[in-house]
Amino acid sequence: MKRAGTLRLLSDLNNFSGAARLRELLAGDPAVRVRCSPDGRHLLLLRPPGAPGPQLLVAVRGPGAELERAWPAGQPSPLDAFFLPWPARPALVLVWESGLAEVWGTGVGPGWRLLQSTELCTGGGARVVAVAAPRGRLVWCEERQAGAEGREGPPAVAFSHCVCVRTLEPIGEAGTNLGRTHILLHNCPRFGLLTSRKDLFLVPTATTWPGVGHILLIWSPSKGKVVVAAPCLGLSHSKSLNPGGGDPWDFRTLLRGLPGLLSPRQPLTVHTWAPTPQGLLWLDFRGTVSLVQRHGGTRTVGTLQEAPASLAGSAALGAFHGTLACVLGSTLELLDMGSGQLLERKVLSTDRVHLLEPPAPGMENEEELETRGGLRLLSAVGLFRVGWEAPQGLELPSAEDLVFEEACKYYQRRSLRGARLTPEELRQNSTFRAPQALASILQGHVSPSTLLTTLRAELRDYRGLEQLKAQLVAGDDEEAGWTELAEHEVARLLRTELMGDQLAQLNTVFQALPTAAWGAILRALQLQPDGNGRLRSQAPPDVWKKVLGVTTGGKEPPSGILPLFELLCRCLCRLEPRWLPPFVELAQQQGGPGWGSGGPGLPLYRRALEVLGEEGTRPEALELDLLLGSGRPKAVLQAVGQLVQKEEWERALEAGLALSPSSPLLRSEIFKLLLAEFARHRRLDAHLPLLCRLCPPDLAPAELLLLLRTHLPDELEPPAPFPEPGAEPPLTVGLLRALLEQTGTQGQPSGPVLSQYEDILWDPGTPPPTPPRGPMSALQASDHPDLEAWAPSGQGLCVTDTG
Secondary structure, three states: OOOEEEEEEEEOOOOEOOHHHHHHHHHHOOOOEEEEOOOOOEEEEEOOOOOOOOOEEEEEEOOOOOEEEOOOOOOOOOOEEEEEOOOOOOEEEEEOOOOEEEEEEEOOOOOEEEEEEEEOOOOOOOEEEEEEOOOOEEEEEEEOOOOOOOOOOOHHHHOOEEEEEEEEEEEOOOEEEEOOOEEEEEEEOOEEEEEOOOOEEEEEOOOOOHHHOOOEEEEEOOOOEEEEEEOOOOEEEEEEOEHHHOEOEEHHHHHHOOOOOOOOOOOOOEEEEEEEOOEEEEEEOOOEEEEEEOOOOEEEEEEOOOOOOOOOOOEEEEEEOOEEEEEEOOEEEEEEOOOOOEEEEEEOOOOOOEEEOOOOOOOOOHHHHHOOOOEEEEOOOOEEEEEEEOOOOOOOOOHHHHHHHHHHHHHHHHOOOOOOOOHHHHHHOOOOHHHHHHHHHHOOOOOHHHHHHHOHHHHHHHHHHHHHHHHHHHOOOHHHHHHHHHHHHHHHHHOOOOOOHHHHHHHHHHHHOHHHHHHHHHHHHOEEEOOOOOEEEOOOHHHHHHHHOOOOOOOOOOOOOOOHHHHHHHHHHHHOHHHHHHHHHHHHHHOOOOOOOOOOOOOHHHHHHHHHOOOOOOOHHHHHHHHHHOOOHHHHHHHHHHHHHOOOHHHHHHHHHHHOOOOHHHHHHHHHHHHHHHHHOOOOHHHHHHHHHHOOOOOOHHHHHHHHHHHOOOOOOOOOOOOOOOOOOOOOHHHHHHHHHHHOOOOOOOOOOOOOOHHHHHOOOOOOOOOOOOOOOHHHHHHOHHHHHHOOOOOOOOOOOOO
């Protein structure tokens, strides 16, 4: 039955951040370079040097921040950019022609940030002409002398390049480790660099010296060897090469030791290169597609219906399930890689199309698992999957038969009997109850496709674990393998009830690999910073209920085993302590009755404080932030009291002002606490405007003065007109006036005076006249009867004491 090629729309790009800019670059610039992250969630678009800004765009599907960079005219833009296959977090490396390399990544904080910057070229006048980022390494081709671009230059100038390599690995949440520079090849021509998951291909370019333009190299880092191949001659040679052990190769010496490679030949005329897991595909100007395999052998795959008109024409190559996909302009052709037969030809709506590499094994999400086995095609219209439609009318076994067949294989692998188990024996033997129960549930009710959809997550986990076990046994990239294993395990445990052994196992994973475990929690809770120092989450309530629950079944966890919330708080204290208070505040907003907040037991901020240690040994800054963010009156008052003891007056006042709209009683208590300090000393005088704003609006002047009188220091001696030198200045009426005016902001009373002090604030009259300073006659005094009380004694005026 003939297969039918399909183009299935996966996304219209609306679920990518910066979708408008993404469509603009895809539709407007035919020379834009597109790369996909190993997990398939991020797209990187890079314009060539000299293009208008923005030259770099990183868009993410789903939650996450995009990265957009523009370099002004006169400032060079990156030569190339690559995603790094780091499982803990997305990261990319930018490389400039000058040799500058920048590593960017994301962490708990918002957006992308620069992790490390370094110079690759150490010699003066050197420049980078090509770069690649195979797994765990950074490789570049470096021109050591200027003026080596001409094809007709002398051989000494044409062989002035070298290929260098440095290891590149992540460290913790925000660190990178760049190893020392090792020279892979020196005295070589200019090479282009292409990488697959296991190999690095060094291919000739248009400026490569014609005498060696027919030669390419294949470096296998895991095997420590290089294959030198001449496709047009049908020759290949393999040599041991170990630059990490200080064994660089001289390119000219290498070729002289390999007979037949330097036979006079024309350079390869290649329009497009494309690395694949099977080897290196290349398309020439006659429309022929060839495959250079990993061992150096070359074979023709097939010939396209159309040939590329010129080097400027767009073309893209890819392979999936023994099928070659070639996009040439606006035409998609599918060829059988075994026979070269044209299987299908489609005309697309645009000629600006990019074929994306499939996600790395073990890093696919559910969508990639469902569409696995095809290539992804990206254009301004959307993201599509290129694949084959399943044959119609294919008879599938029943769900019951599938259960017993798979159970038979499972039990057979673990059986010590020599006799072979059969599905019929499992059906009749009551010992094997699990497959019988599952078959009775599925029989006649659930189709195999629905069962596959239901069990997709479990099947993905089991498949990933099998791959990781094989990787760890082989000793290939053990650190990344253990990290990925920890993430899988945390994700699996979060789907359980977290009782007993599961909770203990989760504690063990967090102790051994905290960074990887927190990365899994980050994805499960869908945590994102909002730009204001707070966190937001889009996780469903069931997930938060599991996180905030203290115990399950009313049983206390064993000694040394922390519940999940306490475990996350301890992990955050180790990795990013500054994000602990925002995480606890978010948890308090998510909590429901009986979840660990708002129900019986300790509130969440108290549980987080217990993780920090005993009282008196906790970090003061974290403790204060947790208390202030708790929203509990006693906790907030405790925090304000600690701030008062530390004389952090401004922060104490701001804490009261922040809480005032929601709790006027708490505002009043904080005001009284700070008013007492204002009455005792003058260290709050500089913050009097904030204290006035904190004053409750319903506080009367009389109540204010009574509060001040309560906290004024006792006077052991009669007051002196001026304080002693070095003594604390007393409280003055001038300082009190601002507070008294604040208590009267509701307006002058229209009725009778409510307080004996309020008439002072609202008296519109003028002050009494100034008393005379010189002696006055009796006549003058009689002319001014109001001044009789001011007459000094002994000046002929009679003052009568009526007491």
